[in-house]
Amino acid sequence: GQNIDQPTEMTATEGAIVQINCTYQTSGFNGLFWYQQHAGEAPTFLSYNVLDGLEEKGRFSSFLSRSKGYSYLLLKELQMKDSASYLCAVNDYKLSFGAGTTVTVRA
Amino acid sequence: DTGVSQNPRHKITKRGQNVTFRCDPISEHNRLYWYRQTLGQGPEFLTYFQNEAQLEKSRLLSDRFSAERPKGSFSTLEIQRTEQGDSAMYLCASSPPQEGKGAKNIQYFGAGTRLSVL
Numbered sequence: 001g002q003n004i005d006q007p008t009e010m011t012a013t014e015g016a017i018v019q020i021n022c023t024y025q026t027s028g029f030n031g032l033f034w035y036q037q038h039a040g041e042a043p044t045f046l047s048y049n050v051l052d053g054l055e056e057k058g059r060f061s062s063f064l065s066r067s068k069g070y071s072y073l074l075l076k077e078l079q080m081k082d083s084a085s086y087l088c089a090v091n092d093y094k095l096s097f098g099a100g101t102t103v104t105v106r107a
Numbered sequence: 108d109t110g111v112s113q114n115p116r117h118k119i120t121k122r123g124q125n126v127t128f129r130c131d132p133i134s135e136h137n138r139l140y141w142y143r144q145t146l147g148q149g150p151e152f153l154t155y156f157q158n159e160a161q162l163e164k165s166r167l168l169s170d171r172f173s174a175e176r177p178k179g180s181f182s183t184l185e186i187q188r189t190e191q192g193d194s195a196m197y198l199c200a201s202s203p204p205q206e207g208k209g210a211k212n213i214q215y216f217g218a219g220t221r222l223s224v225l
Contacts, residue, residue: 004149030212031212033213035216040218041218042111042198042216042217042218042219043198044216045214045215048211048213050211091212093155093212094140094152094155094163095142095150095152096152097149097150097151098149099147099148099149100147100148100149
């Protein structure tokens, strides 16, 4: 079975940094994805980790530790448009998603 | 190509009616997936196709649900005798041919069809 946990909500101030943690226990693993989803819209791809370590892509970075079953998504220099749900998903040809973390950015 | 397209965007139906949704994937994507998402939850896998072959169905997909991809291009998801518990967002995603084991399998999602069963 699949068990993927992430916090339900986080709030941060514009310009700040927020770290969203994700822990997983899954029967198969072929990488971990982070998706962003604005209300009523499609999830959009943010990042992918298959090896341990940090992947940086502009203001967004993602980290993976396979031995710990742990990942995080780091959002830097927060902007109002970053207010959205962030979904952690384990890849095993199909995606198994966590429930998502709603991030609210305040001015 | 503007991405994965789903129709309709919204569907309201009465309990007991049949509904059908359509998904047009990104051109050249051979894999197509259906997910269901309810409020406050992440998407849940329903089924997936590689070309026209349906390779896996989740236990969430009861016998009232059927999906097809007849020519390996667009796909349809039909729900027969809808129930109020079927109310959800139905998401379709597609991904390109996988290049070797361990390769990225980035799935690109459509905007979904929101189903409301009254």
